[in-house]
Amino acid sequence: MQSSMSLSLSLSSPLPTKANSSTPRSIRFCGLRREALVSNLTHRHRPVPPQRIQRSRVQVSCASTSSSNGSSASVKGGFDYDLIIIGAGVGGHGAALHAVEKGLKTAIIEGDVVGGTCVNRGCVPSKALLAVSGRMRELHDEHHMKSLGLQVSSAGYDRQAVADHANNLASKIRSNLTNSMKALGVDILTGVGTIVGPQKVRYGKAGFPEKEVTARDIIIATGSTPFVPNGIEIDGKTVFTSDHALKMEWVPDWLAIVGSGYIGLEFSDVYTALGSEVTFIEALDQLMPGFDPEIGKLAQRILINPRKIDYHTGVFAKKITPAKDGKPVQIELIDAKSKEPTETIEVDAALIATGRAPFTKGLGLENINVATQRGFVPVDERMRVLDANGELVPHVYCIGDANGKLMLAHAASAQGISVVEQLTGRDHVLNHLSIPAACFTHPEISMVGLTEPQAREKGEKEGFEISVVKTSFKANTKALAENEGDGLAKMIYRPDTGEILGVHILGLHAADLIHEASNAIALGTKVQDIKFAVHAHPTLSEVLDELFKAAKVNTGVSVNEPVAV
Numbered sequence: 001m002q003s004s005m006s007l008s009l010s011l012s013s014p015l016p017t018k019a020n021s022s023t024p025r026s027i028r029f030c031g032l033r034r035e036a037l038v039s040n041l042t043h044r045h046r047p048v049p050p051q052r053i054q055r056s057r058v059q060v061s062c063a064s065t066s067s068s069n070g071s072s073a074s075v076k077g078g079f080d081y082d083l084i085i086i087g088a089g090v091g092g093h094g095a096a097l098h099a100v101e102k103g104l105k106t107a108i109i110e111g112d113v114v115g116g117t118c119v120n121r122g123c124v125p126s127k128a129l130l131a132v133s134g135r136m137r138e139l140h141d142e143h144h145m146k147s148l149g150l151q152v153s154s155a156g157y158d159r160q161a162v163a164d165h166a167n168n169l170a171s172k173i174r175s176n177l178t179n180s181m182k183a184l185g186v187d188i189l190t191g192v193g194t195i196v197g198p199q200k201v202r203y204g205k206a207g208f209p210e211k212e213v214t215a216r217d218i219i220i221a222t223g224s225t226p227f228v229p230n231g232i233e234i235d236g237k238t239v240f241t242s243d244h245a246l247k248m249e250w251v252p253d254w255l256a257i258v259g260s261g262y263i264g265l266e267f268s269d270v271y272t273a274l275g276s277e278v279t280f281i282e283a284l285d286q287l288m289p290g291f292d293p294e295i296g297k298l299a300q301r302i303l304i305n306p307r308k309i310d311y312h313t314g315v316f317a318k319k320i321t322p323a324k325d326g327k328p329v330q331i332e333l334i335d336a337k338s339k340e341p342t343e344t345i346e347v348d349a350a351l352i353a354t355g356r357a358p359f360t361k362g363l364g365l366e367n368i369n370v371a372t373q374r375g376f377v378p379v380d381e382r383m384r385v386l387d388a389n390g391e392l393v394p395h396v397y398c399i400g401d402a403n404g405k406l407m408l409a410h411a412a413s414a415q416g417i418s419v420v421e422q423l424t425g426r427d428h429v430l431n432h433l434s435i436p437a438a439c440f441t442h443p444e445i446s447m448v449g450l451t452e453p454q455a456r457e458k459g460e461k462e463g464f465e466i467s468v469v470k471t472s473f474k475a476n477t478k479a480l481a482e483n484e485g486d487g488l489a490k491m492i493y494r495p496d497t498g499e500i501l502g503v504h505i506l507g508l509h510a511a512d513l514i515h516e517a518s519n520a521i522a523l524g525t526k527v528q529d530i531k532f533a534v535h536a537h538p539t540l541s542e543v544l545d546e547l548f549k550a551a552k553v554n555t556g557v558s559v560n561e562p563v564a565v
């Protein structure tokens with residue numbers, strides 16, 4: 001199990017960006033327009049030979065047409081396709097759309113439903129539930145309402161209608177994704193895909209004859225499933241994972257959440273808003289160990305302490321037994337270091353949020369001499385798959401959760417686009433340190449780049465100083481108008497060069513605010529330049545404006561200083 005936060009640390013490379021103005025405008029993926037994804041691309045490019053810049057002539061529309069491979073390109077080398085993608089989650093979808101746009105004859109193989117984890121069991125339904133919890137929280141906050149001059153009689157909810165909202169949203173986005181691929185001419189092949197040899201994939205559904213297809217290049221995009229530690233028995237009713245929780249079949253009075261990462265924290269926001277009491281069980285010594293420690297502490301003050309949440313840290317859930325025969329769920333805890341039993345707690349239900357495991361079984365990796373590492377497919381910085389000897393496997397790439405680099409939807413998609421750029425003649429390395437992440441609690445938490453301890457460590461190793469600046473939401477007019485002054489933004493940067501190393505935000509709409517910082521990192525924009533960018537007043541974006549303006553950079557060169565007129 002790897003957290004995205006810890007994984008992001010080892011990655012670095014600079015990243016300027018070039019937006020692609022001819023990207024179709026009407027396709028949406030998990031709320032992100034395609035051009036937004038493309039604009040996260042880069043760099044280190046060599047000129048593309050003109051004959052390779054073929055564009056699909058298929059017009060984008062959301063009409064549901066059967067797929068007929070709209071790409072005008074014929075496949076060189078006698079292959080059925082230029083590109084086969086195994087897995088139609090957000091990573092596969094992003095890669096497929098970019099591939100047809102680049103003129104590649106493309107097929108995508110899906111063994112279950114289009115959209116994968118994010119659309120069906122992840123980002124999409126969880127954000128629908130979080131939209132409900134945000135409103136419930138606000139309506140129940142009498143003090144907040146009174147200070148705005150509002151009077152609201154007690155707010156309630158209809159559990160089934162809440163569940164339907166999440167489910168309907170997933171269906172809608174799933175059908176948008178499917179239609180966008182069909183409209184662009186991606187062949188959607190149904191069945192579980194297995195690599196049977198170089199450039200050859202077999203796929204099929206149980207009860208149907210299997211088929212074989214060939215392609216010049218293959219992208220593995222098979223994603224992940226919930227990781228459940230040994231000793232924990234899942235019954236899907238009283239002991240469950242996020243897959244079950246998203247169906248919102250019931251709201252337990254007392255819920256234990258094992259793991260205080262993204263999933264644990266987001267679900268604690270949902271369940272406490274709907275009336276549950278929550279007990280966190282976290283193996284590490286503090287809650288939310290993946291966040292910048294200062295942001296983690298503040299998150300504890302805002303998101304944990306005032307709510308009906310208690311916690312046990314430094315303990316493992318060694319054994320969990322579902323409720324049965326009138327007995328509640330039993331959770332046996334052991335000390336994370338000594339492994340000695342500490343206590344057994346009894347709750348109504350337990351949500352297991354202990355990370356994700358790569359979904360790579362049955363993929364036939366042994367047929368191309370690839371040995372997984374704890375299930376993850378080993379790749380280099382260009383997502384090219386490495387074999388058991390550490391050599392590149394020609395024509396095979398792996399993107400998204402299955403490679404474990406950064407388990408986020410937009411990272412999977414950006415990796416897919418990056419691979420297609422390489423396949424169509426432009427060298428490309430994605431800067432993972434420019435990829436933002438967000439936790440959609442109320443208020444939200446977001447981050448990009450290094451945490452303060454990581455930046456300090458890097459500075460010590462590489463011999464540079466770091467500086468930190470902070471701004472509070474309490475000084476922001478818009479936040480105060482909303483009566484949402486709780487929050488902090490901090491930036492870690494190099495005072496000698498103005499390079500932005502990391503930005504962390506906790507506060508209203510933090511997930512949206514982070515993009516100014518992530519784009520600055522992606523584009524290599526320095527603090528001394530961005531501090532002169534103008535922000536509309538009164539907006540939350542002024543929180544970042546204040547942050548940039550508070551930074552003190554001394555490059556020894558005065559050309560960037562403002563000129564008095």
Ligand SMILES: Cc1cc2nc3c(=O)[nH]c(=O)nc-3n(C[C@H](O)[C@H](O)[C@H](O)COP(=O)(O)OP(=O)(O)OC[C@H]3O[C@@H](n4cnc5c(N)ncnc54)[C@H](O)[C@@H]3O)c2cc1C
Pocket residue numbers: 086087088089090091092109110111112113114115116117118119121122123124126191192193194221222223224242263359362363399400401402406407408409410411412440
């Ligand atoms: C509760 C929850 C909330 C989340 N919220 C967010 C969020 O807000 N923001 C965010 O960025 N990320 C979020 N994530 C993470 C995000 O869902 C994943 O990072 C993302 O889905 C990974 O995309 P992927 O394309 O790599 O894999 P997946 O989305 O997992 O897709 C893989 C697809 O491959 C298919 N497949 C697997 N094996 C085969 C095979 N052999 N043949 C054919 N098909 C196969 C699967 O059926 C699946 O459809 C969340 C995750 C969870 C669980």
Ligand SMILES: NC(=O)c1ccc[n+]([C@@H]2O[C@H](COP(=O)([O-])OP(=O)(O)OC[C@H]3O[C@@H](n4cnc5c(N)ncnc54)[C@H](O)[C@@H]3O)[C@@H](O)[C@H]2O)c1
Pocket residue numbers: 002003004005229258259260261262263264266281282283284288289290315316317318353354355356406407408437438439440
């Ligand atoms: N908003 C988002 O972007 C979002 C939301 C949900 C999920 N995700 C993605 O899904 C992935 C999985 O999320 P997650 O929260 O399950 O994983 P995570 O890695 O973020 O957190 C898991 C936590 O569980 C703890 N843990 C592990 N085993 C334990 C045990 N036996 N007992 C007690 N604690 C234990 C770990 O120390 C860690 O803090 C993440 O990597 C994230 O990228 C993203």
